[in-house]
Amino acid sequence: MDTTAATPGTPFSxxxxxxxxxxxxxxxxxxxxxxxxAGGLGIGAYxxxxxxxxYVYQALEKAGEALRNDPVAGPFVRDELLRTAELExxxxxxxxxxxxxxxxxxPATAAYVARVEECARTWPAGFVAHHYTRYLGDLSGGQVIRxxxxxxxxxxxxxxxxxxxxxxxxxxPAAFKRTYRELLDTVNADDLxxxxxxDECRRAFDFNSAVFWELNEAYPVSA
Ligand code: HEM
Numbered sequence: 204m205d206t207t208a209a210t211p212g213t214p215f216s217x218x219x220x221x222x223x224x225x226x227x228x229x230x231x232x233x234x235x236x237x238x239x240x241a242g243g244l245g246i247g248a249y250x251x252x253x254x255x256x257x258y259v260y261q262a263l264e265k266a267g268e269a270l271r272n273d274p275v276a277g278p279f280v281r282d283e284l285l286r287t288a289e290l291e292x293x294x295x296x297x298x299x300x301x302x303x304x305x306x307x308x309x310p311a312t313a314a315y316v317a318r319v320e321e322c323a324r325t326w327p328a329g330f331v332a333h334h335y336t337r338y339l340g341d342l343s344g345g346q347v348i349r350x351x352x353x354x355x356x357x358x359x360x361x362x363x364x365x366x367x368x369x370x371x372x373x374x375x376p377a378a379f380k381r382t383y384r385e386l387l388d389t390v391n392a393d394d395l396x397x398x399x400x401x402d403e404c405r406r407a408f409d410f411n412s413a414v415f416w417e418l419n420e421a422y423p424v425s426a
Contacts, residue, residue, distance in 0.1 A: 214384075214387075214388045215387050215388050215390060215392075215397055216383075216384035216385075216387040216388050218397070218401065219335065219387060219400070219401060219404055222401045222404075222405070223336075223401070223404050223405055223408060226404075226405050226408035226409065226412075227408060229408065229412055230408050230411050230412045230415065231344070233412055233415035233416065233419065234415075234419045235248075235252075235415040235416070235418045235419040235422075236415060238419070238422075238424075239252075239348065239351065239352075240347065240348070240351050242351065242354065242355040243424075244355075244422060245422075246297065246356050247422075248418065248421070248422045249297070249352060249355075249356065250294070250297040250298055251418060251421065251422075252418055253290060253293055253294055253297060253367065254294065254298075254302075254306040254308075255308065255309060255312045255414050255418070256286075256290055256367060257287070257290040257291070257294060257306070258308045258312050258313075258315075258316050259312065259315055259316060259319070259337065260286045260287050260290055260337075261287055261316075262315075262316040262319040262320055262323075263319055263333060263334065263337060264285055264286070264287050265323075266319055266320065266322070266323030266330055267279075267280040267330075267334070268280075269323060270323060270327055270330060273327045274391060275327045275328050275331065275390065275391050275392070276327035276328070276330045276331050276334070278386050279331055279334050279335075279383075279386060280334075282372070283370065283372035283373050283379075284338050284370070284373075286341070286367055289366040289367045289369070290366075290367050292363060292366050293363065293364055293365065293366050293367050294306075295363075296363035296364050297364060309414060309417040309418070309421075310417065311410065311413035311414045311416070311417045312414050312417075314410065314413070315410035315411075315413070315414060318333075318406070318410065319333050322403070328390070328392055328396055328400050328403075329399070329400070329403045331387075331390065331400060332400045332401075332403035332404040332406075332407055333403070333404075333407045335383075335387065335404060335407075336404055336407035336408060336411070337407070338383075339380060339383060341367075341368065341370075342370065342373070342376045342379065342380055343380070345367075345368045346368060348368060349361070349365045349368035349369070352364065352365050352368075353365060
């Protein structure tokens with residue numbers, strides 16, 4: 204895909220969306236997501252996925268805390284988005300109280316986390332790319348996953364097991380996403396920096412796809 208196809212004056216939020224569209228489709232087309240949405244995976248696979256998310260959101264949210272006052276990344280850091288506590292409740296429900304002793308990051312998750320941490324340390328605008336890729340996705344397609352998880356494993360609606368997908372403090376997700384996109388449109392970055400953010404965003408999608416691939420391999424389709 205041509206990632207340089209910006210018409211002058213295209214709002215950055217639109218540019219980001221259009222230049223990552225193919226990567227979004229790629230992530231969505233991963234067999235793990237397909238099997239999850241078709242109800243073809245056990246609760247263990249879902250829990251395993253939730254564990255990987257816990258590593259990613261710990262990294263995102265520790266980084267967010269450190270960048271709260273950063274002029275570029277700071278405006279994106281919003282408490283109502285925080286997911287770590289919700290993931291911990293879900294994991295306690297899915298795995299039991301001792302879950303922390305049993306979880307490990309997949310190699311793809313470890314690489315993803317390392318990159319988020321590196322961006323947070325060295326390049327706040329790169330952190331914005333990771334922030335956008337996860338949180339705007341959770342506010343959008345995440346709801347499809349929640350719905351399917353509730354149906355497949357009988358979790359209480361918007362309750363334990365799927366709390367990660369429930370943004371209690373965001374009453375109007377569409378309005379929140381609009382405001383978020385406005386923030387993207389005014390991000391303090393020149394064209395070259397915006398292109399670098401686009402590239403990092405594409406990379407963020409690739410990290411997600413890589414995690415899905417490894418999860419898929421962990422749960423072979425039985426013959
Ligand atoms: C079950 C799989 C998924 C489904 C069904 C899905 C669906 C959607 C839908 C319908 C939208 C458009 C929402 C809108 O216009 O407001 C969207 C947006 C988005 N999704 Fe996904 N998605 C999925 C997986 C993912 C994954 C794995 C990621 C990356 C980690 C992701 C990242 C995003 C982002 C960043 C947006 C916002 C695009 C923008 O408006 O700028 N999605 N998704």
